[in-house]
Amino acid sequence: MDWSKIKTIFIITFLILDVYLLFQFMKIRDANKFEVATEASFEEKLKADEISYGELPKTFIKAQYLSAKPKIFTQEDILKLKKQKVSFKEPSTTLNINLEKPLKLSAKFEPAELADFIKNDVLYGDQYQFWEKSDKLKTITYFQRYENFPLYQNINGMITFKYNEKNQIVSYQQSYLEGMEELTAKEEILPPLKAIETLHQKGVLKPKSTITKVELGYSTLVQLAASQVLAPTWRFEVNGKESLFVNAFEGQIIDFKSDEKISVE
Numbered sequence: 001m002d003w004s005k006i007k008t009i010f011i012i013t014f015l016i017l018d019v020y021l022l023f024q025f026m027k028i029r030d031a032n033k034f035e036v037a038t039e040a041s042f043e044e045k046l047k048a049d050e051i052s053y054g055e056l057p058k059t060f061i062k063a064q065y066l067s068a069k070p071k072i073f074t075q076e077d078i079l080k081l082k083k084q085k086v087s088f089k090e091p092s093t094t095l096n097i098n099l100e101k102p103l104k105l106s107a108k109f110e111p112a113e114l115a116d117f118i119k120n121d122v123l124y125g126d127q128y129q130f131w132e133k134s135d136k137l138k139t140i141t142y143f144q145r146y147e148n149f150p151l152y153q154n155i156n157g158m159i160t161f162k163y164n165e166k167n168q169i170v171s172y173q174q175s176y177l178e179g180m181e182e183l184t185a186k187e188e189i190l191p192p193l194k195a196i197e198t199l200h201q202k203g204v205l206k207p208k209s210t211i212t213k214v215e216l217g218y219s220t221l222v223q224l225a226a227s228q229v230l231a232p233t234w235r236f237e238v239n240g241k242e243s244l245f246v247n248a249f250e251g252q253i254i255d256f257k258s259d260e261k262i263s264v265e
Contacts, residue, residue, distance in 0.1 A: 042197050051200065053211035056193055062186035063232035063248060066146065066218060068177040070156040070226075077123060084121070093156065095123075095174045102168035109133055109140070114161070114169075118142070124176055128159055138163050146180055150217040152233060152245060153256040183229065189216075189248040195234045198251055199244055205236075213237035219245060219254055 046052075070093040078086045078095075087096040105113060111130035118125040128142040129150055143150045144157030151157045157177040163169045192214050199205035214236055221231040232248040245254040 042193075042200075046196075046200065049200075049207040051205060051207065051209050051211075053196065053214070056191075056214060060188045060191075061216065063189050063216070064186045065183040065221070065232075065249075066180055066230040067183050067227055068146075068157075068180045068230060069228070071176040071178040073123075073176075080123060082121065093175055096171070097174065098171045099169065102164070102166075102170045105163060105167045105169065107167070114140070118159075122159065122172075123174065127176075131158075140169070144177055146218060146230075149232075150215075150235075151177065151230065152217050152219045152235060154220055154230075156228070177228075179227075187249070189232050190234070190246070190251050192234055192236075195246040195248070195251065196236065198246055198253060199236065202253055204244055204253055205238070209238050210240075211236050211238055212240045216248065219247075219256075221247075 072091045072093055073088060073095055075090060078088070081097065083100045085098040085100065087098070088094065103114070103117060114130075118128060122128075124144075127144055129145050131141045131143045131150070133140045140161040140163065142159040142161075143152065144154065145151060154177065156175045159172055159174045161169050161172040196205065196211065205211075214234065217233055217235055218230040219233040220228050222229040231250070233254065234246045234248050236244045236246070238244060245256070246252065247254060
């Protein structure tokens with residue numbers, strides 16, 4: 001066998017390999033440049049539309065799908081409630097409760113005013129957090145949470161207090177999700193900036209808007225007869241009042257009012 005020919009073949013083979021690796025490197029570098037340029041372009045669009053936001057999470061966040069089922073309240077649960085008149089027919093997933101002694105609210109309501117009552121006199125009270133006060137509906141709403149993540153607009157996991165013309169809480173309605181389980185392993189979710197881009201592209205995030213708060217929670221993905229599947233969801237508070245929601249896995253915009261999801265193209 002001619003050693004010089006073999007050496008030549010090896011040299012040519014390595015040269016081809018080097019050229020191939022160089023080509024792949026250039027391809028990856030160009031892709032990264034394009035990605036950076038795209039992000040820069042999007043931020044320029046936000047600036048042009050006078051849309052601003054505060055500091056966003058910089059590290060990759062992981063989450064998973066959850067499953068849960070509405071709790072069916074029993075007479076045993078009712079016996080735990082003191083000085084409260086409960087209206088329900090067993091079995092029921094909703095409690096309608098009237099207070100024997102109304103709770104007086106201050107003119108400028110603060111969630112701290114109800115903290116003790118919710119903690120000591122409401123079933124599973126420590127698993128709910130304040131959501132909003134509606135002067136129009138005369139209601140104060142609390143959402144259930146999983147660990148530190150709120151369950152957005154879930155009719156099976158919330159408390160709605162009702163107050164009268166005297167600014168007194170006279171009743172409330174409660175539902176609760178139990179049996180919370182992690183359905184999948186944790187995976188990286190959509191970065192918040194990408195979710196903002198989706199809101200902007202779809203025209204949901206209007207010009208001259210300020211994103212005042214960004215937080216992660218869960219919303220219902222699939223509603224079954226006896227259970228439901230929950231998906232991680234980004235919530236963007238806009239101008240201190242409006243809330244916009246994006247599925248943190250699939251990138252869909254969630255409209256709770258219409259029960260429709262706007263897909264990312």
